[in-house]
Ligand SMILES: Cc1cc2nc3c(=O)[nH]c(=O)nc-3n(C[C@H](O)[C@H](O)[C@H](O)COP(=O)(O)OP(=O)(O)OC[C@H]3O[C@@H](n4cnc5c(N)ncnc54)[C@H](O)[C@@H]3O)c2cc1C
Ligand SMILES: Cc1cc2nc3c(=O)[nH]c(=O)nc-3n(C[C@H](O)[C@H](O)[C@H](O)COP(=O)(O)OP(=O)(O)OC[C@H]3O[C@@H](n4cnc5c(N)ncnc54)[C@H](O)[C@@H]3O)c2cc1C
């Protein structure tokens with residue numbers, strides 16, 4: 001296998017697949033790395049093997065993945081499945097692990113298409129067995145044909161919560177309640193965003209159908225709930241919340257949480273990409289130009305990882321990055337790049353019309369999540385919200401310093417699950433903005449790999465001074 | 476303008492421990508300013524050894540200084556833990572350095588002889604000895620030594636600590652005793668004023684003090700340059716790796732591999748001439764991982780979770796610089812490697828010396844003037 | 849907590865789970881396979897000593913870490929294979 005590519009694409013979701021297909025079609029030498037066993041990313045997970053029943057249930061939004069993968073398989077892009085990227089640098093070097101072996105390759109351009117994740121939001125008991133992300137249930141359905149079997153509560157906020165609810169309803173799952181933390185009345189800003197959204201009747205129709213399914217089912221549906229908590233000993237027993245000023249409680253075997261989607265930013269941070277904070281959506285994203293180019297000339301951000309815009313936009317953004325890279329590799333002139341980009345930009349624009357409306361309705365309110373001192377914030381290291389508050393009281397003002405004092409973010413997930421809430425808590429305690437308290441530093445490896453694998457890996461590019469353990473001892 | 480008796484610039488282990496010592500010595504109002512800068516994090520990124528072994532081979536004063544510090548460590552830790560409730564995870568289980576072949580074994584043995592002689596110059600013993608492979612294997616029965624290990628240099632008079640807990644505890648004790656800690660405050664300028672007062676200009680306002688301690692690591696040159704002073708420090712990078720947790724099998728720390736009480740292995744440590752660049756390199760990761768596995772083969776299947784680089788503050792002879800500026804004797808500068816090992820002395824020796832409560836002939840060995848700058 | 853949809857017909861594979869030969873549905877991740885059989889506890893947290901179950905099923909949370917063929921791996925990111933040796937090290941914890 002070769003060790004140099006014009007472009008390496010990390011992630012085979014809609015963004016990565018579109019980018020890779022396009023670049024390969026232009027004649028570039030392309031490598032695609034994805035840690036999943038099959039292409040598709042989160043939304044099109046396992047779509048190639050989906051049963052007719054699943055395809056039927058998930059609808060056109062899922063089936064579209066088949067076309068995308070067909071195009072990709074037909075292209076000359078080289079695809080490595082089960083390939084977990086654990087180190088990248090802006091000079092184009094990438095280390096990845098596959099079948100328990102690591103190797104290093106070099107690419108002229110890196111396209112980061114690693115997607116998004118559900119916003120982790122620590123509520124009391126969220127680490128009990130039986131509490132999951134709503135996306136997790138969605139993944140299990142796609143990947144393994146699994147459906148929740150006991151009583152289920154769905155809680156949180158965002159369109160994907162309602163989408164999951166409507167899917168489960170159609171499957172006949174016993175849902176005890178839907179507990180939305182979304183306010184009952186959207187903010188006045190919503191009206192401004194309604195007008196462009198009206199131009200996308202197809203989109204609005206889909207949304208309404210979803211809401212109708214939920215309404216028709218007669219399932220208890222509370223809005224503007226607060227004090228959400230999962231209760232149980234060794235596993236979930238009950239879900240509690242305050243709705244309409246009263247405490248409500250539901251026995252449940254499974255609680256599915258969802259608080260919106262945020263970009264996965266670890267890879268960007270590892271590479272030293274300049275990050276910006278979206279104050280409305282309360283997440284960090286890499287700064288990039290309209291082609292997806294980050295502050296590094298040869299590193300491109302695309303898909304939901306560069307800002308959450310959904311699967312279609314991810315695809316379009318992938319195409320745009322591909323065209324610019326094709327241009328940089330000397331395959332197409334700039335006017336052809338622009339000509340090819342023009343219809344894609346139009347589709348991107350149209351796709352985005354309803355987005356500000358949705359974002360506004362489901363905007364996470366600052367401080368709305370009531371973080372309680374006893375709640376476990378860092379699941380890996382068992383650090384509570386109170387531990388973090390104590391560190392801030394002792395004068396600490398930066399999340400990395402909090403991490404050092406409390407171990408919050410030091411475990412195997414490397415701050416993926418606690419990072420966003422950690423920043424909210426530190427900022428609130430220090431009476432400052434999230435932007436001011438920093439972002440957890442990301443260092444290799446992006447994900448744990450065995451020491452033996454590193455020791456045995458082949459470094460193809462350059463070698464460095466051997467470590468001299470006794471250099472200082474000789475002094 | 477807020478006034479204080481003493482201001483300490485730098486909240487790493489040297490600055491924080493000195494500030495604590497100052498407060499304990501009755502210095503009055505003590506303020507610490509600390510900015511968390513990426514290239515200035517050795518106190519957050521070190522290996523956590525509290526060692527004297529091998530130190531001072533060229534310098535009997537340093538050898539004695541290190542021993543003094545290490546002998547004070549257990550009491551220092553106990554007091555700190557009692558005051559703050561922090562668990563420093565100090566383990567006084569000694570310390571070891573492996574030899575991978577006969578040549579290394581002989582070299583280690585010889586270094587012991589040399590240090591014994593040096594220490595004898597200042598009436599000090601050097602309680603370090605060589606163990607055969609088999610002899611040492613009995614001391615660590617739960618983990619297997621690699622095939623290549625021929626023997627081990629060992630002393631039982633030292634240990635290891637969680638350096639992050641140490642830093643947090645020192646800072647906590649400081650504040651409990653009335654010292655004030657200002658995170659996210661960068662000192663821009665030191666301005667000596669009339670009658671010995673010193674103005675300290677920060678990004679968030681100006682302060683005044685009677686004595687100043689500069690313990691700012693690689694931030695020192697910027698602060699001293701306008702005063703016409705400098706210390707000959709240079710950067711040297713070390714890279715560390717951390718594993719996932721594993722059953723506790725190794726309680727004796729090795730120079731480049733130790734297991735913490737919570738089960739993670741810490742692996743290091745390179746010595747690189749790369750300026751202030753604190754990046755992690757794959758070449759170092761590979762060689763460090765290989766070295767650790769060669770020492771303890773069981774590490775092979777253990778996951779590597781995280782790594783980082785940190786920049787040491789090195790001096791030409793490896794010993795600390797503790798100095799009062801010639802033109803401004805109320806400004807003290809502390810610049811050193813091994814500040815974790817030496818931390819107890821910041822309280823017992825350095826703070827009283829800064830306050831001129833006691834003369835210390837030993838500290839005079841570590842003045843900047845020894846380098847003829 | 850989960851049941852397999854009728855239209856799925858994944859063949860079983862035999863693995864050694866916590867020391868015992870166990871048949872589990874194949875063609876899915878180890879985590880999904882265990883969940884489909886009601887085995888919801890993936891590990892005991894080394895920090896809190898409490899049981900954990902998979903939370904994200906997409907490789908983010910690490911709550912599904914278990915020893916698979918000698919190395920701790922994310923069970924949601926590894927496909928289950930015939931003959932795999934899987935250890936969750938649940939100790940004395942009872943699974944219901
Ligand atoms: C759990 C979840 C469920 C969702 N379900 C739906 C849904 O039902 N309907 C809907 O409209 N939208 C859904 N979304 C949103 C949707 O996933 C995105 O809009 C879309 O998938 C974004 O595409 P992408 O190409 O940017 O990233 P993704 O589709 O997320 O693809 C990213 C890919 O990168 C890979 N990757 C990440 N890190 C690495 C690494 N270090 N090494 C190798 N590979 C890596 C991942 O395995 C993944 O395949 C969901 C999102 C999430 C997080
Ligand atoms: C890889 C590695 C391993 C090590 N292992 C060990 C070991 O095992 N045992 C041991 O004893 N020692 C070890 N050391 C050495 C030890 O870590 C250092 O000697 C010690 O951290 C130095 O502490 P310090 O407080 O003097 O400096 P620093 O930790 O650098 O602290 C200086 C502080 O001052 C701040 N600052 C700087 N300028 C300003 C300004 N203008 N305004 C405000 N604040 C400012 C900095 O941001 C910083 O927080 C190791 C070092 C490294 C790099």
Ligand code: FES
Nearest residue numbers: 905909910912924
């Ligand atoms: S379930 Fe979250 S990482 Fe596997």
